[in-house]
Amino acid sequence: MALPGRRVGGHRRVPADLRGRGGECGVIDDFLGAVRAGAGRALVVHGEPGVGKTALLDHLVERASGCRLARAAGVESEMELAYAGLHQLLTPMLHRVDELPGPQCAALQTAFGLRSGPVPDRFLVGLATLSLLAEVAEEHPLICLVDDAQWLDHASAQVLGFVGRRLVAECVGLVFATRGAGNDLAGLPELRVGGLGDADARALLAAALTGPLDAQVIDRLVAETRGNPLALLELPQGLTPAELAGGFALPDAIPLSGRIEESFRRRLDALPAETGTLLLAAAAEPVGDPVLVWRAIERLGVPADAATPAVEAGLLEVGARVRFRHPLVRSAVYRSASPQARQRAHLALAEATDAGTDPDRRAWHRAHATLGPDEPVAAELERSAARARARGGLAAAAAFLRRAVTLTADPARRTDRVLAAAQASFRAGALDPTLALLTTVDGAALDESQRARVEMVRGQVAFAVGSSDAAPLLLRAASRLAPLDLGLAREIYLTAWGAASTGGHSSGAGVLLEICRAVRALPPTPGGPRPLDLLLDGLAALITDGRATATPTLQRAAAGLADIPVDHVLRWGWMAPAASNAVWDNDGALAIATRQVRLLRDAGALAELPLHLSSLSLACAWTGDFDTVAANIAEADSVAAVTGSRFAPYSALRMHALQGRETELSVAIEQAEAAGPGVALYGHWAAAVLHNGLAHYRDAVSAATTATSNTFEHWVSAWALPELVEAAARVADEKLARDALDRLADTTRPAGTDAAVGIEARSRALVSHGARAEELYREAIDRLSRTTLRPELARAYLLYGEWLRRDRRRLDARVRLRTAHDMFTAIGMDAFAARSARELAATGERVRKRATVTRGALTAQEFLIARLARDGLSNPEIGARLFLSARTVKYHLGKVFTKLDIGSRAHLDRVLPGDGAAVPPH
Template sequence: MLMTMKLRGPALTRISHRDGRFLTVLYGRAGEQERIERLLAAAGTGRSGVLVVRGQAGIGKSALLDHAAARARDMRVLRGVGIESEAELPFAALHLLLRGGLDRVHALPAAQAAALRGALGLDDTAPVNRFLVGLATLSLLSELAGDGALLCLVDDAQWFDRASLDALVFAARRLDTEGVVMIFAARPEFHATGLPELPLGGLDGEAAAALLPPGLPPQVRERLIEESGGNPLALIELPAALTAEQRAGRLSPVGAMPVADRVREAFQAQMAALGEEARTALLIAAADGSGELGTVVGAGASLDGLESAERSRLVEITGTTVGFRHPLIRAAAYQSAPVTRRLAAHRALAGALAGSASGGAADRRAWHLAAAALGPDEAVARELEEAAERARTRGGGAAVAAAYERAAELTADPVRRSARLAAAALAASDAGLMSRAAALADRAAPDVDDPGVITALIQVRTHREFESGTPLAAGRIIMDGVPRVAARSREQATWLLVEAVRCAWFAGDARSAQEAAASLRALPAVGSSLVDGAFGLTRLLGGDTGGGIELMDRAVDGHAAEGLGVPGLTFIASLCLPLDRPGRHEEIAGRIVADCQRSGMIGWLPMALHDQGLAQGWLGRYGEARATLNAGLRLAADLGHEHRLTHLTCSLAWVLAHQGETEDCRALATRGVARAERQGLALAAVVGRWALGLLDLGLGDPEAALRRLEEIPPSPVAAPAADQAEAAVRAGRPERAREPLARYLTWARHVRRPSSDAIALRCRALVEDDEAHFAAAVRLHERDDRPYERARTQLAYGEWLRRARRRADARARLREALETFDRLGAEPWAERARTELRATGDVPAAPRRAGDPLSVLTPQERHIVRLAAEGASNRDIAARLFLSPRTVGYHLYKAFPKLGIASRGQLAGLTRSADGPGADGDTGR
């Protein structure tokens, strides 16, 4: 037998069994409940799952979380609620969510434990790596799941501070086999790209009618259902606020206001019936937002008043925590109070927090003082500045911007105000919040004289234009603003002009580069590798290949002693591509990625990931390159960095061209080139067109490849010219090979790298039909780090030898080419080598992967197995791959039976047999 009890809450009925166990049933939400229950059931088998429940206030999101908690019978449950007043305090929400499990932080790897403690203010750890905090969050959730399962409920996610949300979304995207379920509930404006969503709309008529109390006239019931839009909270709360006349149907029962406003007014009417003590307690708790009972009482809330509010079911007090039953109750409690009482509540809370040792108390005190300020207040502004710098050490870029922005609003002095706005704008830009950064920069005084402030504002506007407009327009912002800076600081002007040259490089515009370089020469000299690099790029764009490469080489080799930050290193990294130095490119880009992750400069990270992924692809590590570029694409999409999306799309297409991923390569390259042309991104368009030509060349269609490659205008990046020359020869049009060959030879002669010299010799051998050039190219390849190009030369040489009827010699070259192509996953080129071997009378082996003992593994399993074979523990592997240790263990558990082994000790022999020189190309090792 069942006993049914109706509770006040959105569309909620709780059914109690005699054994004390509760089941939760929601009117009109059967499909949504079923979806959640499937996630919970999967968690019981070790599979993780994520869901974002989105909908307007009162639509029943929290009720669905309650349902999930009630159904999670054998699961540990963590629950956190976003608090609007703490949305600018970095990691405040994460602390509240995880506080019940912080006793397990010691079980995490040391670096992760230190990062999480530092982020949550549990010790005096140095500035944290935000990505490491995300990984620590993932590892802690896995640890808390233990051998069972864990349910993590995040309510009002739209009010979580940015740093907490970044960590949780980072963890959510990487959940796999931990047995963890994460459910986010949020308003419609909340977005978490890449996470599955469950949109909640209003209830249907039947379910809505079931929530209304009996005895209402039919016309009143119909009007309530219509005006509520099926919002469950409105359906429950509005009838209680009706007057006797409205209940009788003699007056219109509702006004023409949004549902949330109508519900809030219903709550306000309920509060008006309470005593003064209860209303005061509600106001202080609403103004506080932290839920700390001690702080609320310390600010003047009486326990009797809180008890009265709890009896009215407006708040819930659990232990030392006070929480509102619904966010709209908090809003109603705060907004119904006169402004004088709201200001007094903030002052009282600031006083209660003075001297508090609790984490984040100083930051909360600063924000309460700011909320109580009636006008400019330099003392409060300084406290907010200090809060901003504390947020910076904890990786909270958005929080830094918010604190500096509020400090500026409280600043009377216009110079100091502009300086604080510039600091806010720069922090927002570094955090990837480009629109907000530009709006902050626009609020600064236009006639400010401080060169540092002027430079910061120019940088913010340039960064935004570079990522969402055109690089030429970004460079023009610098050129228009640099005279004001140059009159006050030659160094600041120098760095801006270097950036202007970089903008011209991405646009492929020699004239703009020369204009910036002329202004740079007019300044007193500042000895820097950045200046050498800028002059080098300008010469290269202007056709002085030798002079440009000499200066750029000097910059790349000499930058290490200067201690450059992320922007300077990014410029140095961009020089490596036209210098044919992929190893150095990857080294510098890897450092930038680490610096961005450590400092929270998320706005620069997509660019760094692009550089790193492109370098990995240049080195033949295609699996690793694809993973890196895809990570960059996800982040650039999250940040709205349109230009970086274009560069990443074209570069990913170029990597896929090597592997013969025909459909994806063509789709990405076509889309990327079209975007690049609209945005004036000449360099991205070169890479995208090169991808299409290279794909056709690998697939054995030299005519199509030649057409594609001839669409690329002559460029300082001469690498595609080598493929163009080869395509012309293979298409039977050797006369069309002469110009691109000459261009490539000129570039290679000045670059002086073994790989470019070898490729130049290979092209000459094809054009001139000269074996000596092939032999010399093979010897040079022995000194380079480009296995793909080495295999291309071996293939071309083998083809030449076969046509010369030297079959034995041809087989040796073709076998080497085939082995390398198979190992790298360059399938169209491997198939060409295999075809040539058959033509020599040889019977080529099946694809290397088919005979590779690791070929039975997924790419993820293969990567983990390689690391485990090197002696890395599950925790070490998890830290390197941004996974949880439990997921690593699961992949090894799945891999061992596939490999026919029973222990880790047997892995080393298997990986040795699967490997050869440079054999990590398709694994991302």
């Protein structure tokens, strides 16, 4: 079905009002050519007001023959209404929204208030928009024009910026005209539009004059307008002949846009009073709905024909929409009006707006019609905020609540609204406005609940920016909340525990201990402990009482955390794998992380996804499934590039270390060190693994010693102990090896899992002799063969083979070393494979190099797309996973087929074999 609207024709002649814009018109023409050829494009046309951005958009329209056109414009007074600009752009296409995948359809409809449902993730709304535009463009190239993008509401700007960055192979062109390329449009191609050159400026000015002008005045007009076309056309019309003759009306202190607005104000002053009232109502009404404007001016006692003088003066256009000739006309009208006149206009518009169909815009107008405290209006804004939250418009919810605050007289209710606005701002990612709101209640008479919420939000902001103040702030908030809301207090204690333990600063040990003591003193949860309670109690006991006491509680927590609901995953689920990881249960951590990633994908909670993908990747790295690790890292990078999420390179460190890739690991370690001491600890662990693989044992001792030095970090410090035992044994530092072994046993024995017992047995064998050593190596292989930890099992075979060779049992050694070498090669652990090959050569066996499938020609994104296609996902399903349109997925798969020399996805199984080397008998 064709998109409703007109096809746009044109000719090649550059319009006269684009004098001096040949270069810019060339960029526009190239842009159109690329879109027609099937390459999606975005372009941000930016420059000061009046410089000709809208004229360039009009030129694009004239040139866009055979294309479909969709237009929207940002409106300053509508900036607080979530998705208003996006709705304006997509309205002609919404009859096709049902063709989108279910989650995308639901997200877009919920965002526009067309259905009720859970809050849609804004990036899922973005993906739905991309899919909808791509579907429409399948029939004809689609050109989307957004004028005055600087006044788009934040949610719309985010979504359209997202879409612009994802256009690849769609026949979609997205053009923004804006005063400056803001953060939401960052990274998009830009066309900066400056003033005209002197010759073109003089010619344009001459064309606008009706009579001769003093040459010095011309010089000054050209110089002071800096070639701004609108200024050159409008300023002379706002000046008297006497002023034009002497040039006395151009004070240097007024900014250019202010001068243009002043010129418009002078022209407005010449209009009848009734026309001015009509213009003010139109300026305050962002949609340009003529029926609404006429209803409002009727309430103001103004006849409809009052628009005629404004139309004749070239200031207003009246048709299907009421539009100002230029945004600065609207600005001049609104700013020049008195506060009382603005109030009357907004009140008339509120009364003219249907409360049933558009309650939020009605509430917004009522709010602007009210100066002093007004509880009914504030309560209406509060209801609008709730509706905005339900649509995912957190920034809009915060704006409604901020306005409600100014209309609230009761101090306690005012504080509650400030806190609600701050919470909405925080969830929208607006951290500075969040703190600014909180400062408004500093010194106020707060009750305990309010003080706790203030500290909670301050702590959440501090944690979000990685501040060392986060844990103390969250501790104080949780302590205040405990007598009031025990369940919420426990959630905040858990976040505080995570903030303190991951900070990596030795000074954090004190606050971590304080958090744990406070948790141990909490009363039991009514109705019995929940998974969160077990996790928190276990982590607290880990610090205060040690592993032996904490492990049973952590094991119970791990079992309960396997099926927590999605709302818990969103709030504190990032901590859920901690219980399994603390008790050497990688299978549990893998199951939890796998489920949580699936839940977040299904819920469209994309901003949180990279952190959970990182947990999943780390668990997969323990199993040696590097293809999945690489795919998850690529997906996390893809999501983070869209959402701006940040996550530490934990899984990349682990994977590159096991693979023996020194160059890649050094880059990841630099990133880890830049992320802070807590992440740097992972870098030292990774370096120890790498150096053991390379047989650089003294370097491994140094790295492992650092990785195990943090006495209040209970994951890496334990995981690095086997590396320290191995390296210390190889450099004959028996005391260091035995001390590390004792510390390792303190973590593995309470756990009692096959992984824990197997790794301890392998490490203990390194400091044992004779039959006892062989018994331990065999036990390690037996235990680890029951797990999915193939790298650890392969290393047990390697160490056993090395021990056998040194015991002069060359034939037995060859069997174990060959097994180790085969496993390392199959997994992709190149450094350890080379180490086992050297050991085999020392037994007299020649190692043959195995041919391996190379995928080095594929980019990370191409490999991920190929892998998902191999696993049976359709192009739309892959696109939904990676924020791409189905057409772009098809484009990338075409490149994959070419690089791998195959004809279709049916052949991907052959060139991308599934993971999984069989565990050999022992």
